[in-house]
Structures are given as C-alpha cells and as structure tokens.
Amino acid sequence: MICALPMYPFPQDSLRVFWAALRASLQQAGVDGLPQKLSQPEDLLEHWQRGDLLLSQSCGYPVSTLLSGKVQVVGAFHFDVLGCRLSAYSSVLLVRKDEQRTSLPEFHDAVAVCNERHSQSGFHALRTAVASLARDGRFFSQVRFSGAHRRSAQMVANGEADIAALDCVSAFLLRQQEPAVFERLAAIGFTASMPGLPLITALGTSAAVLAQLRQALSECCQAQNQTPALHASLDAMCITGFSALDESDYRICAARAEQNTKDGLADW
Known part of the structure; x- marks a missing residue:
C-alpha cells in the first residue's frame, strides 16, 4: 500500500506529524497495511496509477484528462492562503x-x-x-x-x-x-478560482475504504480533534479543513482547456 502527498512543498516535520495522525485515525477505522512513512515518488504519472495507491495528491487537469476513469477522487484540503476559499484555489x-x-x-x-x-x-x-x-x-x-x-x-x-x-x-x-x-x-x-488539488486513491479502492479515507481526513482537519502537535502541523501547512469531492468536480479543468483551443488560442 502506497501513500504520498507529493504536490506541495510542505515543511517535512509538519507533514510527518500530519501523516502519523491520519494513519492512526485510519488504523482505528480498520484500514490495515498502512505504511509507516509517506512515499516520495519521482514519476508522478506512474505513481498516481498504481493499483496499491491508497492516498496521493494530483492536479486538477490530469485528473480530468490523463487520469480520468483511472483513479478515484477523495477530496481536497482547505487552505488559509490568499487566493483560496474552502476547497477552491487560484x-x-x-x-x-x-x-x-x-x-x-x-x-x-x-x-x-x-x-x-x-x-x-x-x-x-x-x-x-x-x-x-x-x-x-x-x-x-x-x-x-x-x-x-x-x-x-x-x-x-x-x-x-x-x-x-x-x-x-x-x-x-x-x-x-x-x-x-x-x-x-x-x-x-x-x-x-478552480477546485483545489485533488486527493486521489486507486480505482480499485473499495467504497468502504474511500469513505474511511474521507472521514479520517475530515476528522484530522477539525480543530476539536487536534492535539497541540497536529494543530501546529496543520497551521504550518496552512490546512484548515477538507471537503469530499469526486471526479465530476474536476471536469471544468478539461472543459476550459478545450474551450481555449476551440477559441483559437494556440501556443500563445
């Protein structure tokens, strides 16, 4: 089983604390075989399509094109950053x-x-x-x-x-x-504004495990469930919440790209 959060330059100590909390929550929910550490993939496209992928983070455009029908969307984080609003970003x-x-x-x-x-x-x-x-x-x-x-x-x-x-x-x-x-x-x-970077799981991940992933992510991002260490970790990562989303939420990425081509915008 593979887990990673490869898209953002998070402080590594904070990321380790967050993963430890998320891993514990998933274990408590009955998810077995979780890795001790997050992976650091080099080939993202290969990594995203692994059959044993439990959790990773991708980008909205590949999820709506190259990865469409090949992965499941779990959701997206909320960030306390100018240009973000709930699970949307710019x-x-x-x-x-x-x-x-x-x-x-x-x-x-x-x-x-x-x-x-x-x-x-x-x-x-x-x-x-x-x-x-x-x-x-x-x-x-x-x-x-x-x-x-x-x-x-x-x-x-x-x-x-x-x-x-x-x-x-x-x-x-x-x-x-x-x-x-x-x-x-x-x-x-x-x-x-567009849907935020999607958290994804393998296409073969069961509906039950997908629900457990969403629940664990939601719980870890809720202030009332956070230990001081987790609160400090999320604060350093600017994460303030989580929303469950699915692939249909990202179709706008492919649609806008297609419209630009139809409108005659070439390579600029």
Missing part, C-alpha cells in the same frame, strides 16, 4: 518587483514561464486568463517551461521570464523557503 500572477507593467493585458508579447503543460495552476490557468486578450491565437511572445513552480519563480526573479502563474498555496509556502527570490517578486492578480 494561481497568483508573479512579476518582478521593479516591473513597470502592473496588469495582465500589459504583458502582451512578454515572456511567460510555466512549470509544465499538464499543470492546471501553472499552465492552463494562465492560458485561460489570457484567452480573451489573445491576438491571432497568441498573447505572449514566448512560453518557457521550467519543470517546477519553484524554478518558475526563480526565472522571473532572475529576468529569464517576465511573468508566471503559481499555485497560490505553493507560492505562499515557497515564499518562506526562498525569501531571497520572493522579495524580488510582486503579485499583480489572481487567476479564476
């Missing part, structure tokens, strides 16, 4: 602090950087944001790919790109880890 638009342009329409013909093409927060959210501003199917003069939100922030700060869209939770956590980078960046807005 991306923050980051530019250099000394940038003279202060609104997205002014970045026509600028250089954008995205983490990768299957990212809802880094690629598709930004693509949707500029769709109505495009001319002849393009908005930016160039779109570069960094491989990670952390690297996208670094590239904007270093002048290798002009603008990036970062998952607002990632940006908040990275700001604490990369202060020298983020002190050179400024936010000029947020993208449209």
